[in-house]
Amino acid sequence: MLAPPYWITNRGVDEFKGEELQKFESACQEFMDIFEEEEKSFPPVYGSAGYRAGIMRSGWKIGNFWYFHALKNPKGLFNLFVQHIQPIFEPRRDSGFAEMVAAYWAPDAREVVAAKRLDKKYEEELRRLFEAGQSVENP
Template sequence: MLSNTWSDKQHDVKLRSNFFRDLSRILLSISRKPLLRIGSFVIDKQGYLTLSNRPLSMELQELENERIPTDVGRDYTYSTVESYVADILGIHDNRLRHQPNAVNNVQDCGYQMSALAVMRAITPLFFRRDLRRGPFIFMLTDLHPSNILVDDQWRITCLVDLEWACSRPIQMTELPYWLTNKGVDEIDVEEYDKLRQELIAIMSAEESDNLGGGTGRTSLRLSDIIEQNWTTGTFWYSLALSSPSGLFRLFYDHIHPLLSKNCSEEIGEVLPFYWVKDAGKFVATKLADRRRYDKELQLAFVANPEDC
């Protein structure tokens, strides 16, 4: 597994270049065929492969395992970027509504509500209208170092755990966020950008060498789309959409500064009222949920519940 040696050898330029080159070839190969809709492939009862299931990610499945409703049926597929993003944001809304330990205090609740309200309002700023109906491409949404097998020269030999692969908008193509060994909500921009540029340069060269290697009906270059995503901030918006636990940190650290240089302390006092009706009642409900959660958690770890 790449994870066995990544931390120790990631500064070896030769090894890193080998990995980046093979990764680029894989991403370019699976993106070459534009797909008709956003979704996941299934094998039907007649044995045919069809793109007819919802775009299932590991994060969505984990939320459902926690009994948080996602409101995305198994047969849901999407033909536009806006409809898909709206449902993803709806999943984030439901996490805040239904996860009992979602908030810590009044301020935390207000800031989460504000971030979700703004994320919904600014969607058009980060996704190109001319790409709203595609192309959609096949993506590996769980490209973790432990899912990448390499040889001693860091050439990729195998990828595993592909059950989370699905068709998504081309602008949601993400380079691995873990290149600098940081969590999704801990990325240092300057440190990450150095490795990102190195990977993009290799991908661009591979794409140029592969004649006729455009993606979709307009022969879009994947490397150009990824570079544009970084320049416009779509990288951060897409990363936030795919991270239920990291959305809020990503929003306040990377997305909000793109729109306003002054991150007003009042954002958590005004915008919650644009996320839900009767915002005060909702905050009170979430605080009660947290108190009940803490009580139940405490009871689970005492020998005699009556002493609690």
């Protein structure tokens, strides 16, 4: 992966949002500008007319910077996904995206959700009966 280093603003890769993200974007642009100038002083790699700075800029533009850092940083994976990757595909948080990907939480996610729903129903029935002072039958 060719990308600007995430540490150029002394932050963790999963800490960029708001003002910190703006600072980081500015630092990345400066890094890529300098990288491009330095790169032009050397002959192209393997006779290619393209430059690595262009690859970095493209990766930054399409978001693969966040994708590859999420893969390399399990600790920050969730934050990187929610803050930088998911908005590329579905910018609205209330769009049902979480419901759509819920099946990938665990191999038996549907069964877990079904069991949780039954548990919730049982808790509600238990609460209702307790408040009414009646005996409870376990399902």
